Amino acid sequence: MSETQSKRVAVVGGGIAGLTAALRLAEYGHQVDVYEAAPALGGRTKSFFDEGVGEWVDNGPHMMVGAYHATRKLLADVGASAHVSWQSSLTLPLWDKQRGFFKLQAPSWLPVNLALLWAVYRMPGHDLSSVKAMLKLALGMMNRDEEQTVQAWMDEIGAPEVLVRDMLEVLCLGVMNEPLTTANAKTFARVLATSFSSHQYAKMGWFNKPLSQALVAPVADKLRALGVNMELRHTVRSLDELNHDAVVLALPAFARNRLLGIQEEVKTQAITNIHLWFKQHIPLPSLMLGMLGTYGQWLFDVSEMMEQKDDLQHLCVTISADKSEASQDELVALVLDELGKVVGENISQPEKIRFIREKRATVLVRKDLDVDLPRHVFDAGEAPYPGQLPATIELAVISGEEVAKKVHLSHEINA
Numbered sequence: 001m002s003e004t005q006s007k008r009v010a011v012v013g014g015g016i017a018g019l020t021a022a023l024r025l026a027e028y029g030h031q032v033d034v035y036e037a038a039p040a041l042g043g044r045t046k047s048f049f050d051e052g053v054g055e056w057v058d059n060g061p062h063m064m065v066g067a068y069h070a071t072r073k074l075l076a077d078v079g080a081s082a083h084v085s086w087q088s089s090l091t092l093p094l095w096d097k098q099r100g101f102f103k104l105q106a107p108s109w110l111p112v113n114l115a116l117l118w119a120v121y122r123m124p125g126h127d128l129s130s131v132k133a134m135l136k137l138a139l140g141m142m143n144r145d146e147e148q149t150v151q152a153w154m155d156e157i158g159a160p161e162v163l164v165r166d167m168l169e170v171l172c173l174g175v176m177n178e179p180l181t182t183a184n185a186k187t188f189a190r191v192l193a194t195s196f197s198s199h200q201y202a203k204m205g206w207f208n209k210p211l212s213q214a215l216v217a218p219v220a221d222k223l224r225a226l227g228v229n230m231e232l233r234h235t236v237r238s239l240d241e242l243n244h245d246a247v248v249l250a251l252p253a254f255a256r257n258r259l260l261g262i263q264e265e266v267k268t269q270a271i272t273n274i275h276l277w278f279k280q281h282i283p284l285p286s287l288m289l290g291m292l293g294t295y296g297q298w299l300f301d302v303s304e305m306m307e308q309k310d311d312l313q314h315l316c317v318t319i320s321a322d323k324s325e326a327s328q329d330e331l332v333a334l335v336l337d338e339l340g341k342v343v344g345e346n347i348s349q350p351e352k353i354r355f356i357r358e359k360r361a362t363v364l365v366r367k368d369l370d371v372d373l374p375r376h377v378f379d380a381g382e383a384p385y386p387g388q389l390p391a392t393i394e395l396a397v398i399s400g401e402e403v404a405k406k407v408h409l410s411h412e413i414n415a
């Protein structure tokens with residue numbers, strides 16, 4: 001079959017990877033059917049309508065960094081670039097019990113590498129030893145071993161505890177959703193190298209609308225316009241059900257293995273988000289805050305992020321790599337107590353609470369996640385290997401784009 005012929009392609013999974021694959025395949029001129037098991041598209045970039053507060057709510061705030069090139073291009077292609085708000089330059093607002101509020105702020109008038117060193121040096125509790133460790137980190141980025149953990153890398157360079165705590169652990173948990181002791185150093189190095197290569201890439205961005213409207217709906221609208229067929233509530237249970245020229249599996253590695261009948265265990269990690277709606281206005285120094293030494297790790301002012309002017313203030317506390325076994329009530333009480341300490345005042349009971357724990361929020365970076373597939377089947381699923389980006393929206397978009405290209409260029413499918 002020539003690459004110029006139109007192929008019938010099935011895309012299994014309507015998350016961001018599947019939607020991106022479908023979009024690019026349709027643009028190449030192929031006929032695409034998307035099969036999604038859930039009642040809505042989007043997968044783990046998920047929103048639901050909360051009747052109690054009368055608004056759309058995300059499973060959790062999804063942050064972007066300027067270095068998410070593929071996601072930014074996708075958003076531009078579907079006319080949704082304005083749905084992400086960006087920092088003007090890198091600022092990481094932080095809080096801990098001893099130091100109160102402080103921030104890592106990279107001045108934009110210095111070249112990015114110097115700006116970062118300056119930003120670290122200026123944080124309370126830091127001195128030249130943090131700067132030296134940052135330099136060693138930068139010098140060692142290119143030669144990380146596939147098996148090394150981030151903790152072993154930090155030990156190798158003798159990173160001061162305060163640097164690990166204020167910056168490296170926060171980044172590692174936030175981007176890789178895995179503690180330093182097991183997170184892969186080669187992937188962490190890749191994240192640092194890509195994110196901190198220029199001021200434009202180093203800044204953080206956030207969706208200013210719920211994910212379903214900001215990202216999923218614009219891509220789905222474009223797919224409809226291109227004639228892509230999308231079937232919701234359609235779980236594909238076996239490849240035999242599909243008689244297409246090519247099949248794209250856009251499923252996280254554990255769901256792909258289940259579909260293929262493979263028993264191999266896939267390591268995943270949970271993320272917990274506790275949404276809180278308050279009548280009392282809670283004054284926060286920034287719309288996003290990294291909390292150190294607390295159970296809650298990130299505090300987001302969702303009302304501010306979404307520019308909502310509702311009566312209730314919507315906050316969300318995020319816990320990456322959450323392994324806590326305490327009850328939901330205990331964890332909510334703990335988070336409210338921590339919030340009171342952060343803002344230094346008594347917090348009234350929230351009007352509404354929504355506790356969301358995504359048990360399999362991300363597939364962890366591991367070496368042996370690939371599987372053998374029939375020649376007409378292509379994998380676009382989340383199975384990050386050492387040195388590749390961790391499980392993020394960006395990885396999903398890149399996987400979708402790459403698989404679409406492979407299907408388009410493949411000659412021997414359906415053989």
Ligand SMILES: Cc1cc2nc3c(=O)[nH]c(=O)nc-3n(C[C@H](O)[C@H](O)[C@H](O)COP(=O)(O)OP(=O)(O)OC[C@H]3O[C@@H](n4cnc5c(N)ncnc54)[C@H](O)[C@@H]3O)c2cc1C
Pocket residue numbers: 012013014015016017018035036037038041042043044045059060061062063064234235236237250251252255259271273358360361362381382391392393394396
């Ligand atoms: C709470 C939370 C917070 C996150 N925060 C961030 C963040 O801040 N920044 C960031 O970049 N990333 C973040 N992520 C990660 C990001 O959401 C995921 O990496 C990305 O959405 C994965 O997309 P995907 O298409 O690869 O997989 P999925 O979104 O899982 O899509 C797979 C789809 O396949 C469907 N499916 C499964 N089996 C079948 C079957 N047999 N037949 C048909 N359909 C099937 C599923 O229903 C699902 O819709 C977060 C994830 C979570 C859960």
